[in-house]
Amino acid sequence: MNQFLDFGISDWQLLFDISDLGLLAAWMGFALIFSGILFAYLKKLRYKIWKSLHLIFIPAYFLIFWHAWLFLPSNHFFSYTVIFLILSGFIVLSILVLSYFFPLHENKFEVSQLVDIGDEVFELNVVRSDKDPKLMYPAGQIVYLRFNSKPFSRNWHPFSIASCELDPKLRLLIKSFGHDTKLLESIQIGSSLSIVGPFHEFNISSQVSQIWIAGGVGISPFMGMVRCLGVKKFADVKLFYFGNSIGEIKCKKELNEAKDRFPNFSWKSIIEPRGSKLTEESLQDIIQSDKNSNYIICGPPAFMKYIRRYLIKNGIEKRFINTEEYSK
Numbered sequence: 001m002n003q004f005l006d007f008g009i010s011d012w013q014l015l016f017d018i019s020d021l022g023l024l025a026a027w028m029g030f031a032l033i034f035s036g037i038l039f040a041y042l043k044k045l046r047y048k049i050w051k052s053l054h055l056i057f058i059p060a061y062f063l064i065f066w067h068a069w070l071f072l073p074s075n076h077f078f079s080y081t082v083i084f085l086i087l088s089g090f091i092v093l094s095i096l097v098l099s100y101f102f103p104l105h106e107n108k109f110e111v112s113q114l115v116d117i118g119d120e121v122f123e124l125n126v127v128r129s130d131k132d133p134k135l136m137y138p139a140g141q142i143v144y145l146r147f148n149s150k151p152f153s154r155n156w157h158p159f160s161i162a163s164c165e166l167d168p169k170l171r172l173l174i175k176s177f178g179h180d181t182k183l184l185e186s187i188q189i190g191s192s193l194s195i196v197g198p199f200h201e202f203n204i205s206s207q208v209s210q211i212w213i214a215g216g217v218g219i220s221p222f223m224g225m226v227r228c229l230g231v232k233k234f235a236d237v238k239l240f241y242f243g244n245s246i247g248e249i250k251c252k253k254e255l256n257e258a259k260d261r262f263p264n265f266s267w268k269s270i271i272e273p274r275g276s277k278l279t280e281e282s283l284q285d286i287i288q289s290d291k292n293s294n295y296i297i298c299g300p301p302a303f304m305k306y307i308r309r310y311l312i313k314n315g316i317e318k319r320f321i322n323t324e325e326y327s328k
């Protein structure tokens with residue numbers, strides 16, 4: 001430490017000499033690692049951001065590896081230590097690559113029921129293969145699912161949790177528009193599935209008044225929350241459900257039953273024909289007099305982007321706006 005305190009300006013300039021590629025590599029690696037660790041302390045990162053942040057450690061490792069190799073000391077102890085750390089890094093990277101194809105934290109499930117709720121939307125109910133009742137999946141989070149039987153692919157797919165965490169079944173609302181989801185209707189009861197997660201998307205206190213805004217199959221996380229109304233105490237909740245037609249509004253019976261049963265819950269459907277644009281007239285009801293209400297939006301990306309802009313334009317602070325935005 002005393003050596004650093006005795007450094008003059010010219011000495012410090014040597015440490016930041018970008019013409020020295022070995023030294024520059026060390027600083028760049030340090031900056032990447034420091035950034036990754038710093039952002040890791042942010043507790044409410046979405047999964048796709050959390051996953052992307054981990055990727056910066058890969059170039060950081062190679063930069064530091066290059067620096068260490070260029071400055072490899074002649075002392076055998078330090079040489080062996082550096083080589084050991086380099087090999088350890090390669091082993092960890094190999095495990096990361098293998099875990100993409102063979103996830104380390106996947107759980108085995110099996111199909112217990114498939115319900116066709118119309119308009120190419122299905123509710124897939126699955127249960128743990130080991131029947132373990134302790135593992136709970138909270139509404140408002142997502143899981144990654146892989147079908148383990150033919151003719152499905154081995155790809156992983158993200159889905160919102162549409163069940164309460166106390167439900168013995170994990171329920172997912174799935175719209176058929178991809179290769180695997182179009183085959184969903186043919187899936188057999190008892191078929192094996194692999195699931196990774198759950199992963200956090202948003203976690204709003206149930207004691208705060210909430211405005212839920214759903215577009216199409218974006219109703220999924222809200223159905224999970226509705227199914228928790230009987231076991232969790234919620235403040236006032238208002239759901240605005242947008243669809244292109246009456247048939248696209250799903251779970252109407254269940255939503256009406258919840259509205260009649262729970263005085264703190266209400267919902268309204270808003271029909272916007274396919275091809276038409278959302279208008280401010282159709283959105284004016286979602287702006288509440290209480291500007292501190294939390295807004296949760298889930299639906300197609302363009303829909304969420306438009307709603308977010310509308311809310312901000314009408315005086316809702318960004319910190320009160322939450323969207324479910326995940327990607328494969």
